[in-house]
Amino acid sequence: MSDPSALDGLPLPEQRQSAIGHDLARGAVLAQLAEGRLPGAIMLHGPQGIGKATLAFELAAAILVATGDEPPHRVHEQIAALSHPNLSLLRRRPKDSKSFYSVIRVEDVRELRDALHHTRGRAGHRIAILDSIDDCNPSAANALLKTLEEPPAETTFFLISHRPGQLLPTIKSRCHNLALRPLRDDMLRSVVTASLAGLDGETLSRAVSLAGGRPRRAFETLALGDASPVASLLLWLQRPDSMPISAQLQLADALGSDAQGPTMSFAREILADWMASETREAATSGADRRRLASATELWDKANALLTEADSVNLDMKQTLVVIFDSIRKHCALSTPAEPA
Incomplete structure (x- = not known):
């Protein structure tokens, strides 16, 4: 090794x-x-x-x-x-x-x-x-x-x-x-196809779309496959506050079962990117101050929890449950109320 x-x-x-x-x-x-x-x-x-x-x-x-x-x-x-x-x-x-x-x-x-x-x-x-x-x-x-x-x-x-x-x-x-910056999609395709020949267009396009300009993430996406809980995480992050609680519990269980494995590593990157995006959008979109404060608090809390889980070997499943619950609360705060 x-x-x-x-x-x-x-x-x-x-x-x-x-x-x-x-x-x-x-x-x-x-x-x-x-x-x-x-x-x-x-x-x-x-x-x-x-x-x-x-x-x-x-x-x-x-x-x-x-x-x-x-x-x-x-x-x-x-x-x-x-x-x-x-x-x-x-x-x-x-x-x-x-x-x-x-x-x-x-x-x-x-x-x-x-x-x-x-x-x-x-x-x-x-x-x-x-x-x-x-x-x-x-x-x-x-x-x-x-x-x-x-x-x-x-x-x-x-x-x-x-x-x-x-x-x-x-x-x-x-x-x-x-x-150094993330790669353009055409560059990313060149990196992937240079190492993995014979990929069909749909599979390659899916990997590129999830990679965000990062060759490593594209390779991880291809290695994990469609049935990975990472795909479920991406779906859940689209509307966390509208998904049933049972879905986030199942997601935490699936991702946290191997805290040091590639699936969890990929999931942590996705969570970090999502929270960073939320914070940037709240800071630049003119949203109310509560949303920016909530996004900043969520970023700090999630990173502190993951760092603590790493340093003292805490249960990653329970750590994810707490993080997912905080994401749900943040999204509920950020979502405009339906008109009466």
Whole structure:
């Protein structure tokens, strides 16, 4: 096991090494490389599953080829095998043969720091990729900050972040920050069909429509299938206040049965997107202040509940019941009353 977020049957970012889209971010780094002024740290941030890690490995390959003394095909082969001596990768480490640690630990960051201060194994620049920095616990984040404050010579860190707003401001200030956006539908189709040939048009269109510009979500949609409780969640979120209570109880039971599984992971992304959309709409549509206050409270409450469930291993089914009930109450508040 090398990647805790890997999807079965799909190449890892280090194997892909070619991201579709993100031309502005790619161009910015390649221009810095051509001018010989690569920064010590580059943060690629944006929604999860849009190709940030793939782009990081693509840019790492370009840097290692440009500054090293090996042919491109050899560099790409070594990156794919994670065997290039000038490339370091930090992800959540395996805990045992079946699971990973829930965070990147301080000892993991210190091990990376020590490796980068050793004599380099080959001519050229060195690259360290953190996928993702969001996984660092507070001690690991502080240890990383010290490394970024005094980086090794001719070394560039690529920090992948899905939630940059939650990072230490001092870490972000040490980085050249590049925001990546979800892909257009035509780009997303290209990503999916490059890995999964032979999809019928209806299936592909459904995956693209649910993905919101995120290739990972499209692949998850295809893996879960039509009978997944995720489809029921999407239907329920269209009108939560009009659905019977029994429906949300059944939904919580189906989703929460495997708190760490891909279905629940996908469901959490959908819930986060829905709540974020509610908050944005309430803030920009001129709705009454109660709706904005309710949406903000719902966002804070749901995230706190999910974080608590993760940290102390609470029953995910019961956590979802509480969140769904809060969503129902918010929607009832937001729905205009029928005229008498």
